Amino acid sequence: MHIPDGFLDPKTWGATYGVSAGITAYALYKVRDRLEGKKIPLLGITAAFIFAAQMLNFPVAGGTSGHFLGAMLACVLLGPFEGFLVMTTVLIVQCFFFADGGLTALGANIFNMGIVGGLLSYYLMMLVKTPLSRWIGEKKALMSSVAVFSWFSVVLASAACATELAISGTVPFHMTFPAMVGVHSLIGIGEAIITTFALVVVLQSRPDLVDAYKGPALLPTSTAGEVA
Amino acid sequence: MTAIDIKKNLRENKGLWIFVGIALVVAVLLGVFVSPWASSSPDGLERIAEDKGFTKKAEEKKPAWEHSPMKDYAFPGVKSEKASTGVSGLVGVLITLAVATAVGLLALGLNRLHKKRMSSEGSPDAP
Secondary structure, three states: OOOOOOOOOHHHHHHHHHHHHHHHHHHHHHHHOOOOHHHHHHHHHHHHHHHHHHOOOEEOOOOOEEOOOOHHHHHHHHOHHHHHHHHHHHHHHHHHHHOOOOOOOHHHHHHHHHHHHHHHHHHHHHHHHHHHHHHHOHHHHHHHHHHHHHHHHHHHHHHHHHHHHHHOOOOOHHHHHHHHHHHHHHHHHHHHHHHHHHHHHHHHHOHHHOOOOOOOOOOOOOOHHHOO | OOHHHHHHHHHHOHHHHHHHHHHHHHHHHHHHHHHHHOOOOOEHHHHHHHHOOOHHHHHHOOOOOOOOOOHHHOOOOOOOHHHHHHHHHHHHHHHHHHHHHHHHHHHHHHHHHHHHHHHHOOOOOOO
């Protein structure tokens, strides 16, 4: 759902640029205070993996394709603001090197796929995961809430995209919103499968590398203070 | 980060580097050997733009940035379409790896600068 140049009017792309730039600056500020050196290769490899996976369009209904987004995966593995910065990086590289997403629409694409599909969806996921982990255990709670909210992340991002197109006067809301949300609710199933699969692989091999996993083996006390 | 830091880091985080290495191999395999066989159908937004007739809005307008070297994931000068996609996949994986690592190093640099400033101001919570 990378928006090209020409779909958004100046007020819409200007406003989304402003919000995305502000959140990017805030994310750098947040990450600055907690980033450890050993996390840097993980930022790099997560971005590279998401870039590659985004190239793999899979067919959905009737001559339409969709591809992995990866925003939820990045936020869950690295932490929300690290994940957001990784998504921003991928979108900037796609825009400048591959003409995938327009330069004027870059702010909107970061807004849709980094803020709505990433940060917002991550915090919604955590709202469910935290109480759920008391009932079914941390691992199951994380996997199931990530499965559900990675689907939501794609659907919410597409809803934001459709709203921007309508605000821009490109296409009326009632024409584009149901269609965008409809097709992305199918693409979201692919997103949920890939995200959950990748999360399970990392959880099984290196659970300590999953930022959102607060399993008992990793957290001696429920207060996170001692974890370095 | 000095050379000694890097050596120490490699020794202490062997498992981490193995993990990163395997993940990089997976990313390269996907980008180079799987991406040429990805579906070439329009994606959700492109399909709706075609159906609702606003594709031309993008086509009429000159793109704001016209210097993308690998437009539509085609590497210039490679004739075979599949090879062209594969090569651009490899290049894209390496570029994203480098840029995201640079963003991480920038954040780490800001972190060290910040800590230095805090300690020179004599703040009690400085390390």
